[in-house]
Amino acid sequence: MKKAKENIENRSVCPIACTLDLVGDKWSLIIIRDMMYLGKSTYNEFLNSKEGISTNILNDRLVMLTEVGLINYTGTAKRKKYTLTKKGLKLKPVLEAISLFGFKYFTGDKEQLKNIKRVLNL
Amino acid sequence: MKKAKENIENRSVCPIACTLDLVGDKWSLIIIRDMMYLGKSTYNEFLNSKEGISTNILNDRLVMLTEVGLINYTGTAKRKKYTLTKKGLKLKPVLEAISLFGFKYFTGDKEQLKNIKRVLNL
DNA sequence: TAATTAAACTTGCATTTTGCAAGTTTAATA
DNA sequence: TATTAAACTTGCAAAATGCAAGTTTAATTA
Numbered sequence: 567m568k569k570a571k572e573n574i575e576n577r578s579v580c581p582i583a584c585t586l587d588l589v590g591d592k593w594s595l596i597i598i599r600d601m602m603y604l605g606k607s608t609y610n611e612f613l614n615s616k617e618g619i620s621t622n623i624l625n626d627r628l629v630m631l632t633e634v635g636l637i638n639y640t641g642t643a644k645r646k647k648y649t650l651t652k653k654g655l656k657l658k659p660v661l662e663a664i665s666l667f668g669f670k671y672f673t674g675d676k677e678q679l680k681n682i683k684r685v686l687n688l
Numbered sequence: 689m690k691k692a693k694e695n696i697e698n699r700s701v702c703p704i705a706c707t708l709d710l711v712g713d714k715w716s717l718i719i720i721r722d723m724m725y726l727g728k729s730t731y732n733e734f735l736n737s738k739e740g741i742s743t744n745i746l747n748d749r750l751v752m753l754t755e756v757g758l759i760n761y762t763g764t765a766k767r768k769k770y771t772l773t774k775k776g777l778k779l780k781p782v783l784e785a786i787s788l789f790g791f792k793y794f795t796g797d798k799e800q801l802k803n804i805k806r807v808l809n810l
Numbered sequence: 811t812a813a814t815t816a817a818a819c820t821t822g823c824a825t826t827t828t829g830c831a832a833g834t835t836t837a838a839t840a
Numbered sequence: 841t842a843t844t845a846a847a848c849t850t851g852c853a854a855a856a857t858g859c860a861a862g863t864t865t866a867a868t869t870a
Contacts, residue, residue, distance in 0.1 A: 577739040581790020582721050582783060590714055592857085599704050609818050617699040620858055625819060644817060644866045656792065659785040661704060667778055668703025714828085731847050742829055747848060766837045766846060 588634055589657065593619055593627050595664070598650070598657055601637065607647045710756055711779065715741055715749050720776060721783055723759065729769045 576584045589595050596617055600606040606615075612624055619627075628648065631637045636654035639646040698706045711717050718739055722728040728737075734746055741749075750770065753759045758776035761768040 576794070579794070580721070580738070581787045581794055583718060583739055583790075584794040585786045585790040586714065586717055590712070590717065592708065592712055595708055595712065596705060599702070610816085613818095616702070617705055618858095620860095621819070622821085622859090623857065626856095642866075643819095644864090646818075653793065656789055660782065660789060663781040663785045664707045665703045667782060668705075668707040670778065671775065672698070672701070672703055672706040732845085735847095740829095742831095743848070744830090744850085745828065748827095764837075765848095766835090768847075 585660075588636070589660075593623055594631060595657075595661065597624075597627055597631065598636070598654065599661055601648065601650050602655075602658060602661060607649060609646065707782075710758070711782075715745055716753060717779075717783065717786070719746070719749055719753065720758065720772065720779055723770065723772050724777075724780060724783060729771060731768065 576587050578584070589598070596615065596619065597612055600612055600615055604615075606612055609624065609628070612628075613619065613621065628637070631654075632639065632648075635651055636657070637648050638651055639648045641647045698709050700706070711720070718737065718741065719734055722734055722737055726737075728734055731746065731750070734750075735741065735743065750759070753776075754761065754770075757773055758779070759770050760773055761770045763769045
């Protein structure tokens with residue numbers, strides 16, 4: 567079994583740097599977005615996100631996010647249902663600030679954005 | 689001359705994913721933190737941050753952040769002074785939310801954190 | 811009950827990104 | 841004029857990511 571990073575090494579004591587050591591990568595906040603805003607909870611739901619995460623990275627991130635206490639799961643090994651922990655839910659202001667920035671600076675398809683906006687409760 | 693990524697490719701139209709395509713890496717928000725909260729503005733000041741960014745990555749990020757319009761610079765090629773653009777300043781709520789999460793979940797050295805808190809205006 | 815499906819990984823390998831050490835260029839300073 | 845130092849640049853090793861394929865075993869279907 568591949569072993570996930572067990573102890574995140576913080577680069578400094580700065581709270582910003584420490585938080586980025588947890589979720590400052592390309593995929594963690596995408597998974598958390600899926601849980602927080604898009605009602606997703608299973609491996610395959612995450613796998614089918616538009617952004618196209620690959621299976622090994624998805625697995626690594628689910629293990630890591632579980633280890634650091636941002637998510638947990640119920641169900642059998644073959645039917646895991648992931649949910650955000652209380653700690654994970656505390657990232658909501660972060661995602662909200664990020665999406666507000668995104669709405670301001672990325673126009674893209676207006677109709678599509680309207681749908682996203684609705685689903686993200688914005 | 690090494691060419692920096694010229695057009696960021698967005699993984700999707702999601703505003704969260706798009707924003708993460710800009711600053712969802714290990715170093716960009718550290719540099720922006722240095723400018724926003726720690727009064728830093730030059731290559732060497734960024735280089736001397738506690739987190740220890742390496743020279744090539746720092747250079748890449750400064751080029752990229754300039755290209756995407758989050759920062760810009762004045763001064764000669766040998767004495768560049770970087771500042772946040774209006775767009776870059778719009779990331780302040782993101783950094784604030786991240787640091788609030790960090791303060792809640794990373795204790796570390798109390799005295800040191802108090803100093804950081806002061807310097808971060810929190 | 812046996813065969814099939816599919817969800818959740820796992821593995822191997824190529825590509826990309828990052829880290830580290832050292833070197834280069836040229837303004838500013840002594 | 842010589843030295844310093846700020847801002848890169850380069851080369852190479854290590855780590856992270858991407859991609860395709862394979863594995864395991866619950867759940868479903870025939």
